[in-house]
Amino acid sequence: xxxxxxxxxxxxxxxxxxxxxxxxxxxxxxxxxxxxxxxxxxxxxxxxxxxxxxxxxxxxxxxxxxxxxxxxxxxxxxxxxxxxxxxxxxxxxxxxxxxxxxxxxxxxxxxxxxxxxxxx
Amino acid sequence: xxxxxxxxxxxxxxxxxxxxxxxxxxxxxxxxxxxxxxxxxxxxxxxxxxxxxxxxxxxxxxxxxxxxxxxxxxxxxxxxxxxxxxxxxxxxxxxxxxxxxxxxxxxxxxxxxxxxxxxxxxxxxxxxxxxxxxxxxxxxxxxxxxxxxxxxxxxxxxxxxxxxxxxxxxxxxxxxxxxxxxxxxxxxxxxxxxxxxxxxxxxxxxxxxxxxxxxxxxxxxxxxxxxxxxxxxxxxxxxxxxxxxxxxxxxxxxxxxxxxxxxxxxxxxxxxxxxxxxxxxxx
Numbered sequence: 001x002x003x004x005x006x007x008x009x010x011x012x013x014x015x016x017x018x019x020x021x022x023x024x025x026x027x028x029x030x031x032x033x034x035x036x037x038x039x040x041x042x043x044x045x046x047x048x049x050x051x052x053x054x055x056x057x058x059x060x061x062x063x064x065x066x067x068x069x070x071x072x073x074x075x076x077x078x079x080x081x082x083x084x085x086x087x088x089x090x091x092x093x094x095x096x097x098x099x100x101x102x103x104x105x106x107x108x109x110x111x112x113x114x115x116x117x118x119x120x
Numbered sequence: 121x122x123x124x125x126x127x128x129x130x131x132x133x134x135x136x137x138x139x140x141x142x143x144x145x146x147x148x149x150x151x152x153x154x155x156x157x158x159x160x161x162x163x164x165x166x167x168x169x170x171x172x173x174x175x176x177x178x179x180x181x182x183x184x185x186x187x188x189x190x191x192x193x194x195x196x197x198x199x200x201x202x203x204x205x206x207x208x209x210x211x212x213x214x215x216x217x218x219x220x221x222x223x224x225x226x227x228x229x230x231x232x233x234x235x236x237x238x239x240x241x242x243x244x245x246x247x248x249x250x251x252x253x254x255x256x257x258x259x260x261x262x263x264x265x266x267x268x269x270x271x272x273x274x275x276x277x278x279x280x281x282x283x284x285x286x287x288x289x290x291x292x293x294x295x296x297x298x299x300x301x302x303x304x305x306x307x308x309x310x311x312x313x314x315x316x317x318x319x320x321x322x323x324x325x326x327x328x329x330x331x332x333x334x335x336x337x338x339x340x341x342x343x344x345x346x347x348x349x350x351x352x353x354x355x356x357x358x359x360x361x362x363x364x365x366x367x368x369x370x371x372x373x374x375x376x377x378x379x380x381x382x383x384x385x386x387x388x389x390x391x392x393x394x395x396x397x398x399x400x401x402x403x
Binding site: 032033036048049050053055 | 144148157162182185190
């Protein structure tokens with residue numbers, strides 16, 4: 001399949017849901033509900049992802065090779081429920097970086113135009 | 121509110137949510153339904169515990185909205201995926217090859233020495249290949265149009281559509297003729313469908329040459345397969361006696377599509393899957 005041959009820039013711009021999920025997985029693998037909690041926390045409650053949007057996005061991200069299903073399971077004593085864990089793929093990490101740079105450039109432009117209170 | 125009451129209220133919500141998951145496409149539901157229900161349950165317990173009944177009402181409203189939006193998205197995507205990944209698209213070369221082979225086989229019926237209203241023996245068996253061949257060619261043309269929709273020009277797109285409809289029409293007319301044997305209009309409808317199918321071969325062939333999608337011989341074979349019936353069939357005596365030219369013409373048409381299908385079978389398919397995945401995560 002061709003995802004590995006694709007450049008991260010080919011995937012941009014990402015949908016907000018995909019970007020938030022990638023961001024949530026940046027510091028380690030998580031299951032669906034943990035991703036949902038992380039997205040809510042990071043966005044300050046402005047992004048409330050429902051289960052349908054979450055797993056629709058996860059499905060497409062798996063297909064695009066941005067994330068992988070983790071084979072390893074955490075300690076059963078910590079998490080005894082049967083859950084699926086997801087982690088960033090190398091390609092997903094590169095796409096996340098590319099999108100972050102893209103957004104950073106936009107924010108920088110907004111700063112230059114004094115929309116965010118001047119150049120930092 | 122005691123824990124048992126809280127638990128039963130949430131579990132009832134989960135049961136209702138699980139029932140609503142039936143709106144999703146089966147494949148998506150089988151793969152992700154239980155995970156979605158699990159997340160819904162986790163969140164529902166957190167909301168019920170933190171915000172009580174009022175929070176649950178808001179949570180349900182949000183979940184219903186999410187469900188409606190994502191069901192529409194999955195259904196739309198499924199349509200796209202099944203069309204681009206479906207058996208018709210995936211197996212379109214084989215459908216064309218089978219259609220061509222059945223059509224060529226049906227040509228044997230033209231060798232029956234007497235009248236062509238009552239086929240018998242091997243002639244009857246071979247004639248049975250005609251409806252199957254037409255359906256396979258119609259499906260194959262439809263798949264061809266969907267598979268190369270980005271490459272075909274307007275002529276090719278309309279041509280493949282015309283061929284799909286044209287190929288199905290004689291088949292339907294034949295079925296109706298079994299129920300209503302004395303309706304002459306069905307014969308004309310069937311013949312019009314056949315003419316449309318053969319005309320579509322010419323249109324698609326011209327577009328293949330214009331767009332330079334495949335080697336020239338592929339487009340030329342399509343055109344030959346479309347022109348041949350219009351030339352060969354009228355040259356034979358009508359309805360009685362061995363129709364050698366019709367036999368040769370039908371075999372030629374079928375053979376063309378076997379060769380075209382065989383070429384398409386070897387055509388690289390990677391491009392089919394590459395774009396939808398990246399497009400699906402892009403805004």
